Amino acid sequence: xxxxxxxxxxxxxxxxxxxxxxxxxxxxxxxxxxxxxxxxxxxxxxxxxxxxxxxxxxxxxxxxxxxxxxxxxxxxxxxxxxxxxxxxxxxxxxxxxxxxxxxxxxxxxxxxxxxxxxxxxxxxxxxxxxxxxxxxxxxxxxxxxxxxxxxxxxxxxxxxxxxxxxxxxxxxxxxxxxxxxxxxxxxxxxxxxxxxxxxxxxxxxxxxxxxxxxxxxxxxxxxxxx
Amino acid sequence: xxxxxxxxxxxxxxxxxxxxxxxxxxxxxxxxxxxxxxxxxxxxxxxxxxxxxxxxxxxxxxxxxxxxxxxxxxxxxxxxxxxxxxxxxxxxxxxxxxxxxxxxxxxxxxxxxxxxxxxxxxxxxxxxxxxxxxxxxxxxxxxxxxxxxxxxxxxxxxxxxxxxxxxxxxxxxxxxxxxxxxxxxxxxxxxxxxxxxxxxxxxxxxxxxxxxxxxxxxxxxxxxxxxxxxxxxxxxxxxxxxxxxxxxxxxxxxxxxxxxxxxxxxxxxxxxxxxxxxxxxxxxxxxxxxxxxxxxxxxxxxxxxxxxxxxxxxxxxxxxxxxxxxxxxx
Numbered sequence: 001x002x003x004x005x006x007x008x009x010x011x012x013x014x015x016x017x018x019x020x021x022x023x024x025x026x027x028x029x030x031x032x033x034x035x036x037x038x039x040x041x042x043x044x045x046x047x048x049x050x051x052x053x054x055x056x057x058x059x060x061x062x063x064x065x066x067x068x069x070x071x072x073x074x075x076x077x078x079x080x081x082x083x084x085x086x087x088x089x090x091x092x093x094x095x096x097x098x099x100x101x102x103x104x105x106x107x108x109x110x111x112x113x114x115x116x117x118x119x120x121x122x123x124x125x126x127x128x129x130x131x132x133x134x135x136x137x138x139x140x141x142x143x144x145x146x147x148x149x150x151x152x153x154x155x156x157x158x159x160x161x162x163x164x165x166x167x168x169x170x171x172x173x174x175x176x177x178x179x180x181x182x183x184x185x186x187x188x189x190x191x192x193x194x195x196x197x198x199x200x201x202x203x204x205x206x207x208x209x210x211x212x213x214x215x216x217x218x219x220x221x222x223x224x225x226x
Numbered sequence: 227x228x229x230x231x232x233x234x235x236x237x238x239x240x241x242x243x244x245x246x247x248x249x250x251x252x253x254x255x256x257x258x259x260x261x262x263x264x265x266x267x268x269x270x271x272x273x274x275x276x277x278x279x280x281x282x283x284x285x286x287x288x289x290x291x292x293x294x295x296x297x298x299x300x301x302x303x304x305x306x307x308x309x310x311x312x313x314x315x316x317x318x319x320x321x322x323x324x325x326x327x328x329x330x331x332x333x334x335x336x337x338x339x340x341x342x343x344x345x346x347x348x349x350x351x352x353x354x355x356x357x358x359x360x361x362x363x364x365x366x367x368x369x370x371x372x373x374x375x376x377x378x379x380x381x382x383x384x385x386x387x388x389x390x391x392x393x394x395x396x397x398x399x400x401x402x403x404x405x406x407x408x409x410x411x412x413x414x415x416x417x418x419x420x421x422x423x424x425x426x427x428x429x430x431x432x433x434x435x436x437x438x439x440x441x442x443x444x445x446x447x448x449x450x451x452x453x454x455x456x457x458x459x460x461x462x463x464x465x466x467x468x469x470x471x472x473x474x475x476x477x478x479x480x481x482x483x484x485x486x487x488x489x490x491x492x493x494x495x496x497x498x499x500x501x502x503x504x505x506x507x508x509x510x511x512x513x514x515x516x517x518x519x520x521x522x523x524x525x526x527x528x529x530x531x532x533x534x535x536x537x538x539x540x541x542x543x544x545x546x547x548x549x550x551x552x553x554x555x556x
Binding site: 049051072075076077078079083085089090091102103105106107108109110150151 | 244245246248249252456457459460461462463464465466467468470
């Protein structure tokens with residue numbers, strides 16, 4: 001599903017964010033990416049959504065070779081990948097329903113299709129009854145669940161979550177993780193960066209540790225070696 | 227590559243064309259909402275644009291009126307060459323031919339007026355004055371010399387005409403010409419200069435207001451882009467196409483242009499053309515212009531709207547190019 005082959009990302013001459021990173025993530029996997037701040041976790045995710053271009057190396061996602069990707073094709077790529085951010089990135093002047101529907105509007109779905117799809121996703125993330133609420137009326141955990149709903153409403157094959165629990169208290173953090181697990185069970189590949197060691201320990205999923213721009217530990221590689 | 231990417235959107239059935247139509251409608255709706263949301267800025271931009279369009283319409287009207295007035299006056303300008311009493315018709319024809327055959331003069335018409343016709347014309351002009359008629363009866367035929375009336379396409383060439391007739395070889399034939407006291411020609415020349423000045427002045431004013439409109443709209447759209455910065459970033463991240471993001475700003479600016487076009491047309495037709503008949507009773511020459519502009523209302527109103535939309539979308543395009551020049555990738 002996701003292949004990184006000796007991917008390097010430099011910012012300027014000295015800022016080495018990723019150094020010859022190679023990894024493979026299979027379909028339907030749930031992968032946690034951990035590491036200290038500035039280790040290169042977010043850069044890795046930004047390379048996947050093509051917010052950043054690698055300095056060297058090859059990235060292939062779902063059969064799409066990023067080297068061949070044209071600028072005008074990037075929106076199409078992003079429609080295939082759901083993304084969740086630590087700061088939620090919700091539109092404050094739109095309701096929960098409208099925020100989720102927004103992801104469908106931009107791809108030209110009809111109102112009928114939107115009215116059919118959005119309530120099902122709201123149900124999936126457990127926000128029934130909050131459809132007409134505005135983001136400021138919701139708790140952090142609820143806002144993040146709106147962001148998750150928006151990310152998955154187009155049924156992407158891959159879901160990327162950049163520190164989705166970073167701004168949440170433990171209870172809400174676990175609510176969000178539970179939703180992500182549910183989505184993974186439906187067959188979506190999930191990549192999640194986190195600082196939360198409690199989540200890492202309890203989830204018992206593949207963990208990739210990044211340190212100084214390099215992969216210092218990959219539990220799946222270890223499991224394979226055993 | 228595009229094919230592979232589109233496969234991922236398999237849950238969205240329906241033709242690509244239909245999706246594009248839906249998107250176009252949404253872009254229009256977002257642009258319209260933005261117009262309403264930025265009400266004060268929108269009003270300011272629309273007013274300036276309206277002034278620009280009204281200025282263009284007034285310039286066209288004034289220019290047309292004055293040009294047609296000058297033309298109607300010019301059509302009546304001629305120079306008369308008077309001949310001595312003893313000159314034969316053949317000699318006059320010789321002078322006429324010399325003028326007619328000179329291609330550099332651009333002669334429109336040469337009309338011969340015999341002594342009898344000249345007397346009859348004068349008689350007709352003083353028919354209401356008994357005293358003058360009595361004086362006329364005491365004159366003989368030679369009092370009114372035979373003449374030719376010369377009209378040229380360019381009134382400036384009339385001077386060249388009289389230079390020919392004033393030549394030495396015609397000194398015994400030609401008695402005098404009407405050129406030196408031709409006040410009508412001078413007045414028309416002045417009017418022509420005024421028309422030219424107004425045309426140029428109107429053009430400059432239209433350009434000036436056009437530039438102000440562009441600047442105002444450019445700034446309005448720039449502020450709209452700034453206000454929607456977060457929304458634009460989110461749209462980019464979740465896969466909105468470049469034109470889905472840019473389109474609403476173009477729509478918003480086009481709405482300024484269209485509304486301004488409607489108001490400028492209303493102002494022009496109701497106020498200027500509505501009042502023109504009153505003015506026409508004092509200045510006869512304004513009538514053809516009024517009639518002309520009334521007859522092309524079907525062309526002028528859509529053209530005004532189109533010019534407004536063109537100025538609006540051009541300004542928005544400049545703002546987008548400068549302030550929304552994003553690449554999806556850093």
